[in-house]
Amino acid sequence: MGEKKRVFLLIFIMAASAFIAVGVAISTLYRTAFKEEQARLMETAQSQARLIEAIARFDEKYSKNYPGGSEPATLSQIIDAHNHYKGFGKTGEFTLSKKEGDNIVFLLSHRHFDLDRPKSVPFDSELAEPMRMALLGRSGTVIGLDYRGEIVMAVHEPVAELDLGIVAKIDLSEIRAPFLETGAIAGLITVLVVLVGASLFIKITNPMIKQLETRTVELETMTDEMRREIEERKLTEEALAKSEDKYRNLFEHANDSIFIIDQSSRRFLDVNENAVKRLGYTRDELLQLTVDDISTPEATQHSDDIIRELLNAGHVTFERTHLRKDKTKILVEISSRVIEYGDRHVFQSIVRDITKRKRIEDALQSAHDNLEQQVQKRTAQLISANEILNLEIEERKYNEEKLLEQQEKMRSLSSKLLLAEERERRRIATELHDRIGQTLAITKIKLGELREASTSNEAAEALEEILEFIDQTIQDARSLTFELSPPVLYELGLEAALDWLANQIREKHGLQIEFNDDGQPKPLDDSCRVIMFQAARELLFNIVKHACAHSATVSVRKDDNDIRIDIEDNGIGFENSELEATETGSRGFGLFSIRERLNPLGGHLEIKSEPGRGTHVTMVAPLSCSIENTGEHSVP
Numbered sequence: 001m002g003e004k005k006r007v008f009l010l011i012f013i014m015a016a017s018a019f020i021a022v023g024v025a026i027s028t029l030y031r032t033a034f035k036e037e038q039a040r041l042m043e044t045a046q047s048q049a050r051l052i053e054a055i056a057r058f059d060e061k062y063s064k065n066y067p068g069g070s071e072p073a074t075l076s077q078i079i080d081a082h083n084h085y086k087g088f089g090k091t092g093e094f095t096l097s098k099k100e101g102d103n104i105v106f107l108l109s110h111r112h113f114d115l116d117r118p119k120s121v122p123f124d125s126e127l128a129e130p131m132r133m134a135l136l137g138r139s140g141t142v143i144g145l146d147y148r149g150e151i152v153m154a155v156h157e158p159v160a161e162l163d164l165g166i167v168a169k170i171d172l173s174e175i176r177a178p179f180l181e182t183g184a185i186a187g188l189i190t191v192l193v194v195l196v197g198a199s200l201f202i203k204i205t206n207p208m209i210k211q212l213e214t215r216t217v218e219l220e221t222m223t224d225e226m227r228r229e230i231e232e233r234k235l236t237e238e239a240l241a242k243s244e245d246k247y248r249n250l251f252e253h254a255n256d257s258i259f260i261i262d263q264s265s266r267r268f269l270d271v272n273e274n275a276v277k278r279l280g281y282t283r284d285e286l287l288q289l290t291v292d293d294i295s296t297p298e299a300t301q302h303s304d305d306i307i308r309e310l311l312n313a314g315h316v317t318f319e320r321t322h323l324r325k326d327k328t329k330i331l332v333e334i335s336s337r338v339i340e341y342g343d344r345h346v347f348q349s350i351v352r353d354i355t356k357r358k359r360i361e362d363a364l365q366s367a368h369d370n371l372e373q374q375v376q377k378r379t380a381q382l383i384s385a386n387e388i389l390n391l392e393i394e395e396r397k398y399n400e401e402k403l404l405e406q407q408e409k410m411r412s413l414s415s416k417l418l419l420a421e422e423r424e425r426r427r428i429a430t431e432l433h434d435r436i437g438q439t440l441a442i443t444k445i446k447l448g449e450l451r452e453a454s455t456s457n458e459a460a461e462a463l464e465e466i467l468e469f470i471d472q473t474i475q476d477a478r479s480l481t482f483e484l485s486p487p488v489l490y491e492l493g494l495e496a497a498l499d500w501l502a503n504q505i506r507e508k509h510g511l512q513i514e515f516n517d518d519g520q521p522k523p524l525d526d527s528c529r530v531i532m533f534q535a536a537r538e539l540l541f542n543i544v545k546h547a548c549a550h551s552a553t554v555s556v557r558k559d560d561n562d563i564r565i566d567i568e569d570n571g572i573g574f575e576n577s578e579l580e581a582t583e584t585g586s587r588g589f590g591l592f593s594i595r596e597r598l599n600p601l602g603g604h605l606e607i608k609s610e611p612g613r614g615t616h617v618t619m620v621a622p623l624s625c626s627i628e629n630t631g632e633h634s635v636p
Contacts, residue, residue, distance in 0.1 A: 007205050014406065015194040021413070022186045024593075030179045036428070037175055038141055038153060045155040045168035046139075047473050048094060052078060054469060056161035058462045071162060075107060082108045088436075091171035095147070097128075098164050099135045104128055107164070112148060121147055130154035134165025143172065189413075197406050201399070208395055215385055222378055229374060236367060243360070444470045494522065494529050495556050498565075501537055502554055509544045511552060518557040525626035528601055532565060532621060535594045539567050539617055547571025547615065561623055568616045573609040594619070601625035 055077060059070040066073035078096065087093040093111040097104050106118035121128045123135075129144035134156035146152045146169055154169035252272050267290050276283050444467060451463040489497035495517045502513040524532070536554070543549050549571030556565050595605045603621030 007202060007209070010403070011194070011198040011201060014197065014403070015190075018190045018194055018413075019187070022183070022190050026179055026183045026186065029182075030176070033179070033428075034153075034175060037170065038155070041153065041155040041168045041170065042141060045094075045157045045166055047469070048168070049157040049159050049166050051466075051469055052096075052159050052164070052166065053161040054465060056159075058465075060161075062458060062462065074162065079108060087111045089170055089174055091152075091174045093169065095131060095167045095169070096159075096164055097131050097135070097167075098162070099123060104131055104135065106131075106147070110147070118147075130156040130167045130169060131165050134158050134167055193406075193409070193413075201403070204399055204402070208392055208399075211388070212392060215388065218381075219385065222381060225374075226378060229371060232367070233371060236364060239360075240364070243357075440470055440474045444474070489529060489533055490526070494524060494533060494563075497529075497533050498536055498554055498556060501533075501540065505540055505544065511540075511544055512550065513540070514551070514553045516553065516555040516557075520558040522556070522558050522563050522623060524563065524623060528621060528625040531597050531601060532563070532619065535597055535619055536565055536567065538594060543567075543569045543571060543615075547573075549614065558623070559620075562620050563623055565619045566616065567619075568614065570614045573611045573613050573615050575611060 052074070056070070056074045059066070059073045059077075061070075063070045063073040082094065082096075085094070091112065094108065095106055095110070096108045097106045099105070100120070102123050103120040104123055105120045108118070110118050121131075123132060127145050127149055128147045130142050130146065130152070133140070133142060135158070137158045139157050141153070141155050143151065143153055146154065146167075151172045152169040153172050153175060154167050156165060156167050158164070159166055269287075271283060271286050276286065281289070447463055447467055447470065451460050451467070454460045454463060486497055486500060488500050499515045499517075502515045505511055506513050540552070540554070543552055547569050549569035552567065552569040554565070554567050556563070558564075591605070591607065598605055598619060598621060601621045602625055603619065606618040606620070607615070608617075609615040
């Protein structure tokens with residue numbers, strides 16, 4: 001794979017990671033909001049149905065003299081109350097209907113359609129699916145078409161006392177709208193960040209890639225040249241070996257006796273076959289002797305005189321240019337010496353043509369010098385190339401560090417999305433508290449005043465029953481407010497919020513949770529506090545869903561300049577291989593998500609587990625942790 005392909009692959013991986021992180025975060029927020037809206041509608045519809053049933057029982061007992069009987073009295077009160085109710089959200093409303101023949105007849109005015117005189121809908125029509133389920137006596141939730149033909153999320157509940165059906169519904173498009181808008185904004189920001197990062201990355205790496213390609217071509221060229229030079233040297237060495245074999249063969253089979261003697265030690269270094277025959281020794285014996293050793297009884301006096309003559313007599317060798325008959329010039333070597341042969345002294349000369357040998361020797365010396373220069377030049381080039389490569393490696397390390405910085409920024413964006421989720425939770429909780437909670441509280445006060453002013457014991461008892469229903473509704477609204485965004489987290493701190501969370505899980509799920517706090521002050525930034533609380537809540541719900549545990553322990557303590565939250569259960573645990581699969585992302589997105597949340601805070605996650613021995617999870621973060629935000633990103 002080429003360097004450019006690797007660069008584009010890295011950019012693609014960075015972009016894909018960013019879009020996956022944004023998509024997962026927004027889809028998680030949407031699922032959470034969807035479930036919370038569904039729970040809110042269900043609680044509201046059920047409480048309204050029970051309230052209508054209570055009013056019906058009251059009217060059946062005390063409003064028999066009302067024109068038409070107790071049922072019209074009840075319906076008139078419900079219609080009157082509904083006329084003063086504007087609905088919830090932009091599209092949310094209640095509908096109440098009954099079945100007359102083969103039609104569904106609506107008793108309350110609509111908010112969007114048929115405002116004052118609601119039209120009936122055939123019972124077997126595709127419209128008004130939630131109301132048809134309620135009139136069939138079924139309680140639950142459904143995603144379907146309402147009387148307008150719009151897709152809604154609706155909760156249907158039968159009113160048993162009056163054979164009516166009540167539906168609390170809201171358009172599905174209203175639930176999706178903020179998340180589609182958030183997804184579009186987050187996607188646009190992600191695209192811009194990826195484009196800017198990719199352009200900077202390409203701008204930084206392009207010169208380096210071009211230099212690497214240039215250096216690669218130069219190194220390949222140098223390698224080919226050196227390979228050719230090595231082959232030439234091998235051929236030269238083979239030629240030298242052949243030449244040495246040739247001259248060795250001439251030395252061995254020369255007609256003259258040839259001796260090679262070390263002048264200082266007078267030791268024989270080499271001799272040819274004629275010398276061996278002439279002296280009467282073997283070659284190995286001669287190579288172990290000196291010239292003086294030859295004066296032995298085994299050697300003849302004649303042989304001894306010849307050896308001494310070789311050392312002491314005059315011996316001249318010189319070169320000169322010779323002109324042949326054909327006018328060609330050749331270089332010859334002339335060796336002359338005086339030897340004693342019998343009773344006479346003779347002058348002997350040996351003439352050899354050394355033209356080709358000289359030419360070869362000069363060519364070999366020139367080739368040797370040239371090769372040494374090339375080797376030195378290539379060595380200098382390799383040293384320079386090595387230095388350049390080291391610089392390029394340092395540049396690549398710098399670019400990798402920049403890429404890691406971009407990854408850290410993406411983690412920070414994920415944390416900001418988490419804080420945005422918390423802001424939305426708190427906004428919904430505030431709306432629930434300020435609107436429904438305040439309305440219920442005022443209703444309770446008015447009913448209390450009516451009960452005090454009532455002179456009838458029966459009316460007072462009925463009002464007391466209604467007050468109990470309203471108290472229960474207020475308590476449910478407060479519980480939902482706490483579950484969405486517990487005020488105790490912002491007012492009393494992380495420790496109090498974790499204690500409250502342990503009590504809630506204990507009451508709702510039966511998991512026995514023991515909470516421990518070392519009592520030391522732990523000042524935390526709001527963003528750090530929210531992320532630590534959300535992570536702890538996700539771990540506790542994991543225990544409830546997957547661990548099959550009977551009890552758990554939550555401990556909060558200060559460790560030097562860090563805050564440590566230990567969560568331990570006595571559940572089924574898991575193998576290390578499952579933990580490794582979780583780390584690599586093949587399963588267990590929850591633990592990966594928690595680890596990614598802690599990274600921007602400078603914190604980390606520790607997990608210890610064995611099958612059958614439970615699981616121990618530790619979250620650690622510095623007390624000074626914070627996510628740098630502008631005012632619009634901070635948690636309210």
